[in-house]
Amino acid sequence: MKNYLLFLMLLLAACNNNTSVSEPKKIEEDTLGDRTDIPPVVKEQVYNLDSVRQKILKDNLKSNHSDKIVHSFSLEGDYSAEGNDGKAFYIDNQIKKIAITFYGESGKSGYTYIFENDKIMVEEKRHEYDVPLSGNIISTQVASYQIDYNGKILENDNKEIDLDTYFILKKSIPFTLK
Template identity: 30%
Template sequence: MKMFNYILICFLLLSCQNKEQKRVKNSINNSIQQSESNDIVKDTTIVYDIDNVSAEGVEATVRYVNKKIKESTINIYGETGQATITYLFSSDLINVTEKVFEYKTDLKKVSSDKDMKIKTEVSYNIDLEGRLIGVSGKERIDIFKEFKEVVPFEIN
């Protein structure tokens, strides 16, 4: 009888351990699958300097998703103000929003956004070559040629 109890206890322990191993293995497999699905979308941000636009500097912060350009925010710094241009890329056109700010004070005294005011704001669309689609209605800052020379639309 002792032998039977001993065998029964060993059998129960082994069977419980097997279930635990399966549970751990399933948990590991689920974690791996979750991790692989999270790795599908790769988001990368790169900052580029664009020359020959403004003496004070031009900086483009570009966001890539799955190695393709999706969005760019360009800051153009000037002596009397600055401008922000946002490009939102789709498959065949780019939605552009421009905001031009004036400094309320001397450039050397500007310390925050409170020292600036919006002068103009305009939105329009361009194609992937930079050609205007439709009518913008106001003057626009056209630096797309310079942007395209520096910023790749796809990265490796």
């Protein structure tokens, strides 16, 4: 019985020991005001592509068009203030197109990725609203470019582009289903 109690006490002490996890250090504000040397924390959702792949295949088992699959999705995380929605289109188990829209208070951004053999054609559209959350679009900026599957820019129309969204999608949406 003594050995059992000793073991229990050691186990309890080990569980309460915080040596493996530390609290974030509190950073005092310096005399110059807000600190700009501290990078912002961005939550990135980790997806298991095999699980996503299996879910897509399972959801489309009853489809009459098994060679054409459409997968609706929404990325979780702090990607846009008002949410997002997207669709991935597959033909013969290969990704052919991804379309995703990110909604914000002052506008929305739409991305379309067309997948070919060795390149991806990308179109980004950024719409601004006349007043927050109105949905009445007053201006649109369009950027078109081509990248390879690794995200390397092959062609750009000399406009500012967003490759981060591609890398997020690449981690979130399987490009092949089998």
